[in-house]
Amino acid sequence: MSSTTSTPTAQGPAVLVLEDGRTFRGESFGAVGQTVGEAVFSTGMTGYQETLTDPSYHRQVVVMTAPHIGNTGVNSADGESRRIWAAGYVVRDPAIRPSNWRSQGDLAAALRDGGVVGISGVDTRALTRHLRDHGAMRVGIFSGEAALAGEQQLLQVVRDAPQMAGSALAAEVTTPEAYVVAPPEGTPTRFTVAALDLGIKGTTPTLMAARGIQVHVLPSTSSYDDVLRLQPDGVFFSNGPGDPATADHEVELLRRVLEDGIPFFGICFGNQLLGRALGLDTYKLTFGHRGINQPVLDRETGKVEVTSHNHGFAIAWPEGLPTDQPADTPYGPVRCSHVALNDDVVEGLRCEAVPAFSVQYHPEAAAGPHDAEYLFDRFVELLTTGRGTRAQA
Structure with missing residues (x-):
């Protein structure tokens, strides 16, 4: 499901809701609005730009297990396709600023430009352990006005989303x-x-x-x-x-x-x-x-x-x-x-x-x-x- 976004520069609270009802709160990272998809975790410490632009991640919300993401920025050479395909992005500690000789921009801006709703400041270790124990499941990330709804309402949005099993993508x-x-x-x-x-x-x-x-x-x-x-x-x-x-x-x-x-x-x-x-x-x-x-x-x-x-x-x-x-x-x-x-x-x-x-x-x-x-x-x-x-x- 595509994300809906508001003002690109806005920051503020965000909430992540899993289909089993577990909730994580953090800060908006990337575009502001709401998105749903299948929550999966990636164990890579590098290559986040290649991950985001891999079409295999279409309709998936990617949880990065490495805590520090965005240190090397983004560039025009490392994308694996014409756009970011991940439905959402979850990180613990985004880089304050990129620092790499090949960097042409920062990750948060790339997510905003791609309309990808993300969340930062989340205990990704606890979230990953939860997914490892209970399996990949549907998830929603909500920020801006979307985050103001009650948790039961947000949970229903997640549970109404299509499952990956049976999806022809x-x-x-x-x-x-x-x-x-x-x-x-x-x-x-x-x-x-x-x-x-x-x-x-x-x-x-x-x-x-x-x-x-x-x-x-x-x-x-x-x-x-x-x-x-x-x-x-x-x-x-x-x-x-x-x-x-x-x-x-x-x-x-x-x-x-x-x-x-x-x-x-x-x-x-x-x-x-x-x-x-x-x-x-x-x-x-x-x-x-x-x-x-x-x-x-x-x-x-x-x-x-x-x-x-x-x-x-x-x-x-x-x-x-x-x-x-x-x-x-x-x-x-x-x-x-x-x-x-x-x-x-x-x-x-x-x-x-x-x-x-x-x-x-x-x-x-x-x-x-x-x-x-x-x-x-x-x-x-x-x-x-x-x-x-x-x-x-």
């Missing part, structure tokens, strides 16, 4: 028109990839282009014929917000890709959709994985990567089958290639009979870490081997 964040990200000057074009924008971050096609891939970024509503017209060497599905159970159009498109043996790579939402295309289920995590310090085991190399995450849904591995054993699918065996070490969540898939793989986390990882950037090289290797052959029953 990719069409709300996707590009309205197709565009191309070409390899930089001096880098020869080796491959053409059709990238379905489900909430893509700008760094993703940039990293592919640096490897000689001409990336055609397509709206999420694109048809399989739209993809084939590009005569792509591969297909990519991006990260994005919402419930993967709602993405029937994208799943059917992906099944056509698998049937024709076109190399496929998916990230985050794209990983969940590969799981659905293969016949696996998805489910909502209690509080999700968000931040830039999540440990993941790559079973192919045996290495543990520190990775960047933002997902509230995950792939359900077949009941009773260990994740180190392959699952049977209509497209041949599939393996859980990566696993989260904190809670054993499936963090990646690798198909054995069709040229397709995916990961749940963000290997482009602006503003870091960069442990998983090698996955783009793995995609290039898959493109180099060409089209696969579907296993015959």
Whole structure:
């Protein structure tokens, strides 16, 4: 739900109301008015500008666990998309003033300009512990005149808001028109990839282009014929917000890709959709994985990567089958290639009979870490081997 704002320079009391009735009071930070969304916490100590501009945070109110936010300001280079997508922002101690040679403005002003209602002075440790114990839930931030209403009235506003489960949001964040990200000057074009924008971050096609891939970024509503017209060497599905159970159009498109043996790579939402295309289920995590310090085991190399995450849904591995054993699918065996070490969540898939793989986390990882950037090289290797052959029953 979009925020409603009043005078940008106004400051004053603000209140945060969770759908279970718990309330936190603080000061207005950013735009003044009211906003509702799903309360989630991010454990990143840096990269707040990249977090705010990640379309995966659409309709989410982000609680920052690091206490000091805004120290490095904001700039025109670090945004991952054309706007701030977070529905609201919660911090404990905002910077009094930014201090960084790259800074071109302060965070509070960027939030005001983007119409993003926030709150500061909140005990974010207590709020995070509450969400960790009770799970992600709907929340509202109210400031200015909106904060003057009674708590029961504000609570009802929160409880009337839509839940994340069952929400189809990719069409709300996707590009309205197709565009191309070409390899930089001096880098020869080796491959053409059709990238379905489900909430893509700008760094993703940039990293592919640096490897000689001409990336055609397509709206999420694109048809399989739209993809084939590009005569792509591969297909990519991006990260994005919402419930993967709602993405029937994208799943059917992906099944056509698998049937024709076109190399496929998916990230985050794209990983969940590969799981659905293969016949696996998805489910909502209690509080999700968000931040830039999540440990993941790559079973192919045996290495543990520190990775960047933002997902509230995950792939359900077949009941009773260990994740180190392959699952049977209509497209041949599939393996859980990566696993989260904190809670054993499936963090990646690798198909054995069709040229397709995916990961749940963000290997482009602006503003870091960069442990998983090698996955783009793995995609290039898959493109180099060409089209696969579907296993015959």
